[in-house]
Amino acid sequence: MTIAALRALHAVIGSAIDEIEKVYESQSSSTGLPLDYPSLDVPFYSTRTNPPEVEKSENLRTDPTVFSAANKIVAACGQITATVHRPFFSLVECVDACNLIGCMEFVEATHIVEILREAGPNGASMEDIASKVTELRRAKDPKAAEIDPSKISHVLRLLATYHWVKEVRPDVFANNRLSSFIDSGKSTEQLRSSPDTKYDESDGVAAYLAVAADEVMKTQTALTPWLLGGGPATGYATPFNLAFKTELKYYEWLEQPGNESRLLRFGHSMNGTRYWELAENIIHGFAWDELPKGSVVADVGGGIGSVSVLLSEAYPHLYFVVEDRESVVSVAHKSWGSKHAELFSSSRVSFHAQSFLDPQQPFTVPGVGTVTQPDVFLLRAVLHNWPDKESHDILVHLRKAAGPHTKLLVVDNLLPYACLDENNEISGEDSEGAVRSLVPDGSPLLPNLGRASANGYLLDIKMLGVLNAKERTYREMDELLRSAGWQISRVKRAVGSLWAYTTAEPI
C-alpha cells in the first residue's frame, strides 16, 4: 500500500510543521518578538551581532520540541524521496556524491562564502567571484592561475541545486542559510593579508569541511580494498594507512613535517564537531547534583578541559581533573588565557598528564589531597576513537583504579539498529539504552529516524576509515563494558541526536 504509506509520511510532515509553528507562536507572544522559523534563503552569520528576533528564532531551533519535529520532517522527506525518486537517480546521487564533495572543497578553498557575504543579498556575478578569487590567491602566490568564471558558475550551480547557495539570477550567486553556516567570519581583507589564519578564532566548520574533503575522502577510497584484504591483514592498520601508505597513526601522521597546515586545520575542525551534540546536554546527562560535596571527577582524555569547565560552572561542589597526554595538558591551562581563572586557581579544574593506555596513577588535587579512586571517570568522545581491544584496555585501567562507589560515564553515540529491536533488554532503572525504536508504534518512519540520524552512522564509518574504530550499538557498548568489569546502570539519550550518556558501575 505505497500510496497509503506516502500519505502517512506526508501526514508526519504536516503535524511536525504544526508542532514547530506552535512553539514559534507561543514564544512570539511571550517575548513580543516577531519570531519565524529561519528561512533557507536568508544567511545567518553567527559571528555577527544579529537582531534579537533573529537570534531567538535561531536558538529556538534547538528547543527539544522543534528539534524533534525537524528530525521527523527530515526522516519523512528522506523516506518519501527514496520511495518516489527513480532508483537510478538515487543511485547517481549516492555514488556520485564525490562531485558534490569536490565542489564544496573548491568553494571553501577559494573563500567564496566570504566573498559572497561581502557581496550581500544581491550576490556576485561569476566574473566578479572569479576575479576576487584570483586576487585573494595571488596575495599568497603571485603565480596562482586564473580560474575560468564559467567553471565557477557550474560548480556553484550544482551546489545551488542542493540548496548550498542561491543562484539569484543566471550566473549570479548569493549566500543562503546553508552556505553562511560555513562562513569563517573573516573579511576578504583578512584573508588577503593573512591567508593562513582563516580558521583562527572561527567556529571550525570551514576546517571540518576541508578535512572531510581531503583526508577523509581519500581514506575512504581504500575502505573496500582494506576490508577485502582482511583489514589489518593487509599490513595496514586502517584504511587511512592504506590510502596514505603510512604506518603512522592518523594523529602521528598529522605531526609529520609537511603536514603542519593539516595539523592546525584538524585542531580547528574539532571545534566544528561540537555541532554534533549540544555540549550543554552533559549537564543533565548524569546525576551530578547527587554527588557529595568535594567529589572528584577524572575527565579521561579530556583535552584542554572544555567539558570540565562547563560542568564545573554548573556544579561548583565538584572537582574536575582533566587527564590527557603530556603534550596536551602542558598547554591546556595557557590555552584558556585569562578565562575561568578562578576555576584553575581554586583547583576546581586541574590538569594531570596520564595516558589512558597505561595504568591510572593517583593524582593530587590541592585542597582535596591524593586521589586514588575518583568518584567519576568521564570518557567523552574517547572510546569511539579506539578499536575494541584498546577500548577494553582503557576501561580495564579505569576499572582497576575504581572504588566500589566509582561511576563511569561514557559519552558517545549509541547507534540504534535500522529496524525494530524487539530484544530490547533494559539494564538500568530508567535506561534508554537498547531502544525498540526511536519513533512511536505505528509511525511510518524508519525506526532509527533514517536520514535524520544519518550523522551518527556516517561518523561510525569515518571512525572505521581513519582509526579502525567505531560508534557502538547499545549491545556492543554493553559487551565492551562488561568485558572490562563495568555494568551499565543507566542510559540517557540526547534530544535530537544519537549521542547518549551511559553510566556504568563496577561489577
Ligand SMILES: C[S@@+](CC[C@H](N)C(=O)[O-])C[C@H]1O[C@@H](n2cnc3c(N)ncnc32)[C@H](O)[C@@H]1O
Ligand atoms: C576526540 S578528543 C575528546 C576530547 C574531550 N573528551 C572532549 O569531549 O572534548 C580525544 C582526546 O583523547 C586524547 N588522547 C589520545 N590518546 C590519548 C592517550 N593515550 N591518553 C590520554 N589521552 C589521549 C586526545 O589528546 C584528545 O584530547
